[in-house]
Amino acid sequence: MLIINDIINKLPYTDPFLFVDEINMVSDNAIEGRYTFKKDESFYKGHFKEQPVTPGVILTECCAQIGLVCLGIHLLNSEKVGTRDFQVALSSSDMHFLLPVFPLETVIVKANKLYFRFNKLKCEVKMYNQEAQLVCKGVLSGMIRNNSI
Amino acid sequence: MESDQHFGQLKDIVKMYLPDDVSVDAIEVDSNFVKELNINSANLVDIVLDVEDAFGIRLENEDMDKMQTVQDALIIIAQKLQVKK
Numbered sequence: 461m462l463i464i465n466d467i468i469n470k471l472p473y474t475d476p477f478l479f480v481d482e483i484n485m486v487s488d489n490a491i492e493g494r495y496t497f498k499k500d501e502s503f504y505k506g507h508f509k510e511q512p513v514t515p516g517v518i519l520t521e522c523c524a525q526i527g528l529v530c531l532g533i534h535l536l537n538s539e540k541v542g543t544r545d546f547q548v549a550l551s552s553s554d555m556h557f558l559l560p561v562f563p564l565e566t567v568i569v570k571a572n573k574l575y576f577r578f579n580k581l582k583c584e585v586k587m588y589n590q591e592a593q594l595v596c597k598g599v600l601s602g603m604i605r606n607n608s609i
Numbered sequence: 610m611e612s613d614q615h616f617g618q619l620k621d622i623v624k625m626y627l628p629d630d631v632s633v634d635a636i637e638v639d640s641n642f643v644k645e646l647n648i649n650s651a652n653l654v655d656i657v658l659d660v661e662d663a664f665g666i667r668l669e670n671e672d673m674d675k676m677q678t679v680q681d682a683l684i685i686i687a688q689k690l691q692v693k694k
Contacts, residue, residue, distance in 0.1 A: 551651030578673045580654040603651050 467533050471525065472548065476502045479522035486534045489573045493526035496566040504563055514561040519587060519596050520553055527571030527585040532604035535576050545607045551580070555598035559589065566590045571600075579605040615664075615686055619679065622659045626652040640679045656682075664690060 464483040471480060485492040497514055504512035529548050536546065561567060567587050574582040582601035589595050616638065624633045628647045635646060642648045648656070653676070657668050660682065666689035668676075676682050 549651075551649070575658070578654045578657060578670065580651055601651065 467530050470533050471529060472546075473525060477521075478525070479518070480525050480530060483526070483530055484568075486531065488535065488538060490571060491526060491531040491534065492568065492570045493530060494566060494568045495522050495526075497561065497563055499563045501563065512563050514563075514565075516555065516557050516596070519557065519561060519567075520555050520598075520600070522567065523555070523569050523571070523585040523587055523596070523598070524550055524553070524600050524602065526569040527583045528581050528600055528602040529604065531571055531573065531583065532576070532581050532602070535573075535581065536604065536606060546605060547607060548602060548604045550600070550602045552601045553598065555596055555600075557596045559593055559595045561589065561595055567595060574599070579603050612683060612687065615683055616679070618663055619660065619682055619686070622656055622663060623648070623679070625659075626656055636679065638678075638680050638683070641677055642679070642682075643677070660686065666690060666693065 464486060467483055467486065468480055471478065473479075479495045480493050481495050483491065483493045501514075503515055503518060507513060507515045528550070532548065533546075567589055569585060569587050571583040571585045574584060580601060580603055582599065584599055586597045587595045620633070620636050623636050623646070626648055627633065631647050640646050642653055642656070643650070657673060657676070661667055664686055666686065668685065668689070672685050676685060
């Protein structure tokens with residue numbers, strides 16, 4: 461449990477762009493985390509006019525923060541390199557969106573590692589709503605590297 | 610020659626990751642992947658993974674660090690194939 465909290469503390473994001481509340485499970489091959497969209501997230505004011513719906517790019521970001529960055533921090537830790545000072549960059553996303561996500565909904569992101577080699581992490585991600593319906597799915601990849609190496 | 614054949618195979622892999630503004634003809638033996646062919650570090654990893662599959666070899670982190678140009682890649686491929694024999 462301590463390790464899991466440690467991952468969230470190491471995330472390089474903060475309000476209004478932190479989309480991880482909790483990591484439920486993490487292993488060398490998979491991760492599961494959750495986030496509850498707040499009533500007053502900054503983007504709801506404009507997406508859409510008087511009809512707030514979570515933008516697909518934000519759902520993608522939530523999947524990437526959990527599936528790539530949190531899992532990446534765990535993997536760097538297991539390789540016994542420090543994660544005090546690291547850089548992340550999203551390098552590709554291929555996402556499909558099936559259901560809308562409204563304010564105050566809780567989503568669960570499950571990611572499976574396809575590979576982590578030469579600092580590139582590629583994952584298959586799936587996001588579910590609280591009714592366990594699939595909200596979006598896809599394949600994301602990003603570079604995660606430690607600056608001190 | 611074997612190295613010409615390797616160059617052809619490598620070129621077929623590299624061309625899939627070229628940005629739109631770089632032509633396939635730009636891939637030469639002394640081309641630098643990042644500086645001349647504008648391949649980003651994420652796509653360079655894809656190239657290495659495809660090279661591993663195509664040649665049945667495995668590259669390590671230090672090989673990746675050395676792989677600046679097409680020539681560097683060809684040398685690494687030849688070395689790995691030699692060890693395999």
